[in-house]
Amino acid sequence: MRNTIFFIFLFVIIATAACKNSSKNSSAAELRRKDSLEKVKEAKEAAEKAEREKPRTxxxxxxxxxxxxxxxxxxxxxxxxxxxRIFQFDKIKEKLAHIENFMRMPHVYGVLDNYKNRNGEAAVVENFVRNAYKRVSDTLGNEKYQSAPLYQSENSKKPSRYGRDGSLVAIESSDTLDMVKVTGLSFEGTWYVPKRYVKSKGDSVxxxxxxxxxxxxxxxxxxxxxxxxxxxxxxxxxxxxxxxxxxxxxxxxxxxxxxxxxxxxxxxxxxxxxxxxxxxxxxxxxxxxxxxxxxxxxxxxxxxxxxxxxxxxxxxxxxxxxxxxxxxxxxxxxxxxxxxxxxxxx
CATH class of the missing domain: 2.40.440.10 (L,D-transpeptidase catalytic domain-like)
Incomplete structure (x- = not known):
């Protein structure tokens, strides 16, 4: 009788241990499954983010x-x-992609404004030429008249080139009383422009x-x-x-x-x-x-x-x-x- 009770007790212990091991294994498997799903989700989100941020062509x-x-x-x-003659749709698509990329990034938009020199005549650039119209321009052909001066740094003594009136820009910063840091949609690079030449249009254009x-x-x-x-x-x-x-x-x-x-x-x-x-x-x-x-x-x-x-x-x-x-x-x-x-x- 005692032997019978002992074996029953031993069986219960063994069964309980087996159940606990099975539970542990099941929990570990569930954790591995959740971890795998989380990694898949993270990878998918990362891929979607990369696709959203990828420059359009x-x-x-x-x-x-x-x-x-x-x-x-x-x-x-x-x-x-x-x-x-033709409509250059390949080139048109390139310009539209450029515009799309500009609009997708968060910006405070602005426009270079100096119609009829109403915000003051721009300073003479470092290297200037007199064009066929006898007017001062930069070496890229942008005239001083009705343009905004573009400086390479806020401490530059003279502008390096001119930005045409009407050019769309992104206002990157306004850290000084006089100068605004901008990047342009129709000219390359980052430049500093006296504030009076930049008209802010807000961040929802x-x-x-x-x-x-x-x-x-x-x-x-x-x-x-x-x-x-x-x-x-x-x-x-x-x-x-x-x-x-x-x-x-x-x-x-x-x-x-x-x-x-x-x-x-x-x-x-x-x-x-x-x-x-x-x-x-x-x-x-x-x-x-x-x-x-x-x-x-x-x-x-x-x-x-x-x-x-x-x-x-x-x-x-x-x-x-x-x-x-x-x-x-x-x-x-x-x-x-x-x-x-x-x-x-x-």
Whole structure:
């Protein structure tokens, strides 16, 4: 009887120990499973973060044609005289990717502002030249007039180059009373600019529309942002850019600029005088005295002219970008100042 009780007791001890070992093994397995799942989750989150932060390229841009302004629409490739012209969509996608990358990073946005030197004439750069217009410019061709001086450090004695009026920038810091540290969307590097030349636009700027002006093919493409990396082509039209003809007419400058102001009628002077010669309808200013506008009317009281045979041919303007007047109105109506960009490519 005693032997029977002893064996039963021993069996209970052995069974209990086995259960405890089994429980321990089960708990260890569960911990390993949870740890493995956590690592998988962390790896997935890390991959998703890396994908979000990865710079966008032209291949990431989804560009669909959805024309809203249907007059004078050009094809992707179209005849011109004895050759053909094109819309450079590969280059356009590169610019849109550049804009997307800029918008994805947290910024306090600003714009370089010195229209008609209203914030003071910029200092002379270290290495300057006198261009064909007898005006001071940096070695990259940016004129001193209507530009902001860009310094390599806040203690620099002289600026190294000029930033064009209308250029979109990110304000990185404002550590001194006089200087602001900026990075640009249309010029490389980090620079210091006197505060009076930088107009802050806050941290919530959303670019809704972009007009791409091609000075080589003399055309304009209007695009609307409909989602992250997603853009719609809203118009494809002939345009006429600025020509090199000193002392009054100059090329439309390359770069990326904010639309800064708009005028239903932009009156202009006769060359070399202060006498008003006429006006350009539905004008949207993007840099210096450069506007996207309709066909010029050489009579201050004249009626709007819808179209000109010269559109889409060769550069003829003083710096502006001429359009059919109804297309200029389309831009005027849809492009809000400091929410829209003009990109000039060659």
């Amino acid at each position: 032209a291949a990431d841009i989804k560009l669909d044609k959805d024309i809203q302004f249907e007059k004078y629409t050009l094809e992707d490739v179209y005849p011109y005289e004895d050759t053909t 959303k670019i809704a529309h972009v007009a791409v002006v091609d000075v080589t093919n003399q055309n304009i493409c209007v695009l609307e942002r409909t989602g992250e990396n997603e853009w719609k082509i809203r118009s494809m039209n002939p345009a006429t850019s600025g020509r090199h003809k000193p002392p009054h007419a100059m090329e439309t400058p390359l770069g990326i600029f904010f639309v800064q102001e708009q005028k239903a009628k932009m009156f202009y002077f006769k060359d070399g005088t202060k006498s008003i010669e006429g006006y350009a309808p539905y004008a949207s200013r993007f840099t210096n005295g450069g506007y996207i506008h309709g066909v010029p009317v050489n009579n201050p009281k004249g009626k709007i002219i819808e179209y000109s045979w010269s559109l889409g041919t060769t550069p003829r303007s003083h710096m502006c970008v001429r359009n059919a007047s109804s297309h200029a109105k389309y831009v005027y109506d849809n492009f809000k100042p400091f929410q829209s960009l003009v990109v000039v490519i060659d």
